[in-house]
Amino acid sequence: MFQGLSAFPLTPTHDDGIDGTAYAALVARLAAAGVDSIGALGSTGGYAYLTREQRAHAVRIAVEAADGVPVLAGIGALRTSHVLALAEDAQKAGVSAVLLAPMTYQPLTEDEVFGLFEDVTRELSVPLCVYDNPGTTHVHFSDELHGRIAQLPNVGSIKIPGVPGDPAQARARVDALRALIPDTVTIGVSGDWLAALGLNAGCDAWYSVIGGTFPQTALALARAARSGDASRATDLSDALEPLWALFRRHGSLRVMSAAASHLGLTGEPNLPRPLRGLDESVRHDVVTVLNTLGLTA
Template sequence: MFRGLSAFPLTPTTESGIGEHAFGTLVARLAAAGVDSIGALGSTGGYAYLTREQRARVATLAVGAADGVPVMVGIGALRTSHVLALAEDAQKAGASAVLLAPMTYQALTDDEVFGLYEDVTRELSVPLCVYDNPGTTHVKFTDELHARVAQLPNVAAIKIPPVPDDPTAAKRRVEALRALVPATVTIGVSGDWTAATGLNAGCDVWYSVVGGLFPATAFALTRAAQAGDAARATAMSQRLEPLWQLLRRYGGLRVMSAAAEHLGLVDGPNLPRPLRGLTPQARQELAAVMTSLGLTG
């Protein structure tokens, strides 16, 4: 399941709870679009803001709405005991895999990060994807740390941060990491504006924010790269630059929240406090970009 397009949907959330019907609709749209996997409770899914009970419910809803498409469930938390409990919930819900970012308040040493994955993988019965996301976790994986973690049982994939913009540098980055991890461990790119570059450089999968709402667009780009048509994939990404600019400026979660509202798929507000949605001016800008790019699903 760690190949192709992995789409990460929004989890519509208010102070009173999860928008269950809206979330199920978002997941069902992805399954109908033919995505290769669905990532529930990633950063776009707001996992860090939800209770254990809410996260267990979201995992169950995701698996139920996915219509057989593999679902990967985020299990990141500050304490190892909490991660283990979330992993148990995800497995009980029927998740095909789990996604683990090493969340922090106190800075973690490399040995502490390794120890987290060691403790968790020891208890798992499904594959694990290592979530390398320094922008939110403030944990910076070295290649040596990735190599150590990748040797653990059940580690099947690594979700890396954005690759360099230069195609040659991106290829060197991917090849350097691939040389250090087992051949059974796939490498996937995040940072949607570098997805085409990452896929063209040899990444196996795109862990996609926009794919969670615009699966057809993300799917077409992914398949072009997988077919070896690097020029077409690059051209598709370049066309989406106005959207990439908004993601970089406002963050993927806020942009996808507003975009889902604009499409009438969710009500507002749908982000957990203290998060707030885009300003009216930013929403107008987003609406104009969606119209110009024909982004309707």
């Protein structure tokens, strides 16, 4: 299942918890668009800010609303016992896979990161995607660590950060990692503005922020790259540069939060405190970019 476009929606929240109606509609919208999988409770989904009960509730909503489209659910937490509990909840809800980032407060050694994945994969009955996201977790994976983890049972994919900006270097980056992992483990790119580079360099999947709100736009790019039309994928990504610039400047989560609110897909506020939405001047910039790119329909 770790192929193509995996779309990561917001988990809309308000003072009383998750807005289940809005969340179900977001997930159903992705399923109807034909995405290859849906990433519930990724970083865009604000998993780190939700309680176990809220996360279990969100996963149940996602699986039901996905209507058969595979759902992978984030299970990251500070303690291994909490990760195992979240994995149990997700599997009971019927997810097709889980996504694990090694969250931490104290810096983790490579052996501690490996031990986390060893403990968790031993208990799983569904595949796992390794979530390599140093921008939020501050855990930096070496390729050698990825190679060790990829040998564990039930590991099915690695979600890497953005690749180098030069196409040849991007290809070398993907090839170097692929040489250390089994053929059964796919590589997926994140960092949306580098997605076309990663897919053209041989990544199997795109774990996408924009795909969670604008699935058709992301699908067009992903399908172009996956069909071998590298130039079209690059052109489609280049056309989205005004949006990528906002992502880099303000963070993709807050930009997608503003976009979803503007489109009426969620209420306002829709982020868990202490996170706050963009101020009015930046929201105006977001709306201007959406209008310019034709993303308001």
